[in-house]
Amino acid sequence: MNWLPLALVAATAFALVIVERPGFQIAILAAQYASVAWLTSLALPPQVAAVKLVAGMITCGVLALTVAGSRSSSESGSGKAFRAIAAILIMGAAIGIGRANWMRIPDIRPEAIMAATILMAMGLLQLGLFRTPLRVCIGLITLLSGFEIAYAVIEPALAILALLASMHIGLAMVVSYLALVARPSGLPEGGE
């Protein structure tokens, strides 16, 4: 049963690299947040893990409003086939690394360490591939979500959970500011 959120995490992380339409990306990100909260609930009480889900939904809401207000188009960065191949390779490497508890975190479940590794690897891939604020923000959120799945096991304090959640919302606010208040930059990829 617990492998279901792991499969969801892998599918959403892969889809975020491939999908180009900002609206779809945010919907996929919301699904990723739900699966991350599910995985976090394996280590924390569900009501505490729900903090991640609530913060994630607020983040997605801010990003959705930003996309709606900024008339942003998609950023492909590179060809879809290239991104798909890169995502498959990185995912394969992440699955290989995530099979062992490479962070040496005590009492962490295998599916949690696997999900953390996949999200961190795919987040890094997104940061390498994309340059527009929205895509960089989604890449950072993916990277952070992976880290937080593992970190929640070793530091379950509510204060830290809340501070980390505030970072997700802060990132969304900064991207929103850059898209709506500052003038968008003309990126060579024909981005936003």
Next chain:
Amino acid sequence: MSALALVFTLLAVLAVLTLAFRRRTYLPFAIASGASAIIGLFILAAPLDEAISLLGFPLRLDSTWELLGRPLSLDPQNRAGVGFLFLVGALFFSLGWAAAPGRSFVPAGLIALGLLAGALTIQPFLFAAIFLELAAMACVLILIPPGSRSESGVLNLLVLYTMAMMAILFTGWLLENVGVTSVTPELARRVILLLGLGFAILLFVPPFHYWLPSIVEKVNPYSLAFVAIILQSSGMFFLLRFLDNFAWMRADPLISSAIQAAGILMIVFGTIVAVAQVSFLKIAVYALVADIGVSLLAISSGLESGSEIAIGLSSVRVVGLVLWGLGAAIMSKSGYSTGAGRAAPLATAAALLGVLSLAGQPLTAGFPWRWTLLEQLSATTNTGAILVVISMFAMLWVVLRWTRVLYGAGPTETEFEPRADGRVAVALMAGACLILGIFPQLAYPWVSLATAGLANLSP
């Protein structure tokens, strides 16, 4: 009443107030500079955890404030650092109107200062990394004011600080909960590697400095100077607290070698790239990189006063950066190419003097602490000391070369001078730079106070 609760409440009110007055030319800067100066002095001098009488009313200011179950605490180790940040803020806000850094500079600057104060006061201090990341977000708002072009370069700052935060948080767990020391060599190596990554980002060690040159030509130089100094100073205080708190780190030769290697890399890299530079604005960035390298060299030197010299260098770095930022921001109206110095002679001279101070040239604020370091290192044959001297000569040559370029006859020879108030701001800072260069003892009491808080690092 908690002193920190008072400070954070005041900052929140000030941020809202200055946001409301953001379209006024002088008012937000005046409010923020006055308030920051008061907060800085309050943090440095307020009697904490003892009963006092204020206008006849009994009052007790607690040093600790609990936020979401985590204590934020003002202690001797961090008071000087937090006070320093607010005094830096006061200086930047007081002269900011002359550089026109944008409407978000003051409110976002106050928020960033508050978050950095949170980073320096949270207990355990390892959680500071989260506040540093949040401060980096506020810095994006400072760098990109409303209506200006959104530069993807600022996103690099967020990416880097996110990685630093993750590395330091994970290290914190290893240090606090797993109890890593030098007797657990494998884990200790992992801690050193992760911490090295985190601090390399916080202290702009190449290649993690790249966000600076990527945006220096696209944002207001004054805003960039402010962001660079507050982020770097916080990183430096954070590093010193680590060394002060963990005895095994102070004793581990691998750590001091790593810090020394980073310092030498920064000096060599910063100097070489500054010499080869074709952009005037980027020279200051690389002079800053080399200057931070000198601070790291002081920390790793094994000298009794190494940390004191590093803190002294950090304090005078502010003067050089303000001067450069002010001059370069005013120069932006005439450009930075040949002849720009004839169009705006005073602003150009200020920017050049700022670079000279960052490079630690004699008679500038940056010199006395470098001289102290060189004097103490010269007792032994030290490669670092020789590199510092070579770097100083090379940077002098760079500034002389750019003086000739900027004051030479060129296409931008249209007459342009800043308003009278801008000239006053530049003249005041240039005077401060020279005075601190000639009378370094003026900065000494604060440096001494800051070092005294670091009980295990003070001489």
